[in-house]
Each structure stands twice: as C-alpha cells, then as structure tokens.
Amino acid sequence: MxxxxxxxxxxxxxxxxxxxxxxxxxxxxxxxxxxxxxxxxxxxxxxxxxxxxxxxxxxxxxxxLGLATVKDAWPDVIPGVSVEAVSEMFPCTPVGNIRRNLPGVCAALRARGLTDRPMVLMALATIRAEAECFEPVAEGCSRFNTSPRGHPFDLYDRRRDLGNQGAPDGERYRGRGYVQLTGRFNYARYGDVLGMGSRLVDEPEDASEPAVAGDLLAAFLADKEALIKRALVADDLGAARRLVNGGSHGLDRFADAFRRGERVLPA
Incomplete structure (x- = not known):
C-alpha cells in the first residue's frame, strides 16, 4: 500500500x-x-x-479514513533488523547476547504491531539505555534508589507514584527486564496486559525472563506509541526518552543508539 x-x-x-x-x-x-x-x-x-x-x-x-483494510501491508522493517545491524547500535555489547535475544524482541514487537522504523529504533535504543548488555537485567542499588544508611531500594518503598506500599516493595518491584519495569502498580498493570494475571505481582522476578521481558518492552511502548511518535517526528529524543524513563537517565546511550540505527536500519 x-x-x-x-x-x-x-x-x-x-x-x-x-x-x-x-x-x-x-x-x-x-x-x-x-x-x-x-x-x-x-x-x-x-x-x-x-x-x-x-x-x-x-x-x-x-x-x-476507510481507504485501507487490515489486509493491506503495514510498514515492517524487522526483516532488516539483523544481528550485524544491531551490533552497530550496541558497540560495547557481546554479539552473542544480541544473537541470542534479538529474535524474541523482534517477535514481541511484531506481535504488538510495532514494526515501523521509528518504533523499532525506539525499542532498540531503549534496550541500549536500560540494558546495554542486551539481556533482561534487574536494577542494581544506586544513590537514586537506596539511601546512605538504608536497606537496598528503601527509597522506592513508599513511592506512591509506583504503587508501592512500604518495605519490601522497593526491592521486590525494582526495575527489571529490557524496559526496567518498576513499581507494584506497573507489575500489576502489565501482568494484566500480558494476560498473566497476578503472576508478575506474585513472582516479580519473572519480568527478567527473556520472553516476558520482550513482551513487556513491546507492551509498554505500544501504550505510549502516539506520544513517542510525536516526539520522534519533532526529532526530540529527550522527550521520547522521558516517556519511558521519566527523566534523562541513559539519554546519551539512547540517543547514540538511535542515531546509529538511523544509519544502519532500512528506511
């Protein structure tokens, strides 16, 4: 079409x-x-x-507008998302990690209809910012989540914006996966979106399973697709990054991966 x-x-x-x-x-x-x-x-x-x-x-x-049907072709750049191309976007990442996990990520994006170039670049750049090793990882302690004299992730324990209800919610619902899903509220919400019921709330470590992490990334980006694309049309990578992270953490890696991807992925 x-x-x-x-x-x-x-x-x-x-x-x-x-x-x-x-x-x-x-x-x-x-x-x-x-x-x-x-x-x-x-x-x-x-x-x-x-x-x-x-x-x-x-x-x-x-x-x-009623001028196309579901049978018409949708933009799909995923056939061009090769291990070699993604390696250009992840210059410090072991190629084996990309080879092992890229197929699952691409399958998850396709399942959510995120096959056009801007959203594929958004997804891969998000992985670069959140999990540069290209493996779904759990968040580590930092000054942003752990106070100098507190237990791990104590600064998350009572974050009402995350739906946390006190210890041990901070550590239990810390960031995980390719998109670093964080907070009791998000674990519950995206467990429902993925058809997992209460599984992610009961077993939050499952968010770091590769298949689940890929689905979470795709579902999270699909929720914000229109806003993300508006930011990308304006070439505002900072705004696009904030829609995922809420701030500018990892923006340098995100922007570097996105610009590299613009050069190596087919238009």
Missing part, C-alpha cells in the same frame, strides 16, 4: 482528497496533487482522531 505525502499524485491522492472533504477537512482543489492543502487537511484529521500528526497518509491514517 502506498504512503501518500507531499509531492504524491494520482488517483489515490484524489480519493484521499475526496474522503477528507467528506469528513469535514477541506484539502482545497480535488486535483490528485498532494500539496500544502492536502497536507494541512491530513494533519487536522490526524489531530482530530488521535493519530500521529505528521501530515502523511500512511497505513493507520488511510485505514482510519
């Missing part, structure tokens, strides 16, 4: 223009030429429908 954007022309553009007009978003002349009027109408429609406002009529926008 064609992606329609500024400069495109033909019958598909004319159909798009007519459909936008029917929906109340006037593109100007119905002439089959995708110019500034069509771009503005697409943008307005995307904002109205909660779609990524990029002015490009891609698969999701066309499907929303």
């Amino acid at each position: 064609a992606v329609l954007k500024r400069g495109a022309s033909g019958a598909a553009v004319e159909r798009l223009q007519r459909r936008l007009l029917e929906c109340g978003f006037d593109p100007g002349l119905i002439d089959g030429l995708f110019g500034g009027g069509s771009e503005a109408a697409v943008l307005a429609y995307q904002w109205s429908e909660g779609l990524l406002p990029d002015g490009i009529a891609g698969p999701r926008t066309l499907k929303s």
Whole structure:
C-alpha cells in the first residue's frame, strides 16, 4: 500500500482528497496533487482522531479514513533488523547476547504491531539505555534508589507514584527486564496486559525472563506509541526518552543508539 505525502499524485491522492472533504477537512482543489492543502487537511484529521500528526497518509491514517483494510501491508522493517545491524547500535555489547535475544524482541514487537522504523529504533535504543548488555537485567542499588544508611531500594518503598506500599516493595518491584519495569502498580498493570494475571505481582522476578521481558518492552511502548511518535517526528529524543524513563537517565546511550540505527536500519 502506498504512503501518500507531499509531492504524491494520482488517483489515490484524489480519493484521499475526496474522503477528507467528506469528513469535514477541506484539502482545497480535488486535483490528485498532494500539496500544502492536502497536507494541512491530513494533519487536522490526524489531530482530530488521535493519530500521529505528521501530515502523511500512511497505513493507520488511510485505514482510519476507510481507504485501507487490515489486509493491506503495514510498514515492517524487522526483516532488516539483523544481528550485524544491531551490533552497530550496541558497540560495547557481546554479539552473542544480541544473537541470542534479538529474535524474541523482534517477535514481541511484531506481535504488538510495532514494526515501523521509528518504533523499532525506539525499542532498540531503549534496550541500549536500560540494558546495554542486551539481556533482561534487574536494577542494581544506586544513590537514586537506596539511601546512605538504608536497606537496598528503601527509597522506592513508599513511592506512591509506583504503587508501592512500604518495605519490601522497593526491592521486590525494582526495575527489571529490557524496559526496567518498576513499581507494584506497573507489575500489576502489565501482568494484566500480558494476560498473566497476578503472576508478575506474585513472582516479580519473572519480568527478567527473556520472553516476558520482550513482551513487556513491546507492551509498554505500544501504550505510549502516539506520544513517542510525536516526539520522534519533532526529532526530540529527550522527550521520547522521558516517556519511558521519566527523566534523562541513559539519554546519551539512547540517543547514540538511535542515531546509529538511523544509519544502519532500512528506511
């Protein structure tokens, strides 16, 4: 299925223009030429429908307009996500770790429909920032989670924003996996999203199992996909990183991996 954007022309553009007009978003002349009027109408429609406002009529926008079906092809760069390409994004990571864990991560992204280039780059850059070894890991003690005279992760124990209820919740629900899932609330929420019921709350260590960690990464990013893409359209990697981490921790690694990925992954 064609992606329609500024400069495109033909019958598909004319159909798009007519459909936008029917929906109340006037593109100007119905002439089959995708110019500034069509771009503005697409943008307005995307904002109205909660779609990524990029002015490009891609698969999701066309499907929303009734101009594409679920049978149409969706962007999929995963066939180009090779061990060699990802190794370029992870210059300090053992290749064996990437070879062992990359297939599961790609399968999880595909299962959530996150196969387009921006979201694949987001996922891989997030792994670089959170688990550069490309293995699902558990968070270690640091000055951000453990006080000078406290027990491990005591600064997390009563974090109401994380849903923690006191010791030992801080340590029990510390960051785990590729996305460093943290807090009782998130363990419960994403356990439900993954169809695991209370398993992650009862057995939080399972979040570090490779298959579960891949599913958690994909589910977490899917929840924030529209916001992430808006940040990426603006080329604001800091904002994209904050949507996962809540701050700028690991931003240097995230940005380095993302820029490397732009060079090595197919457009």
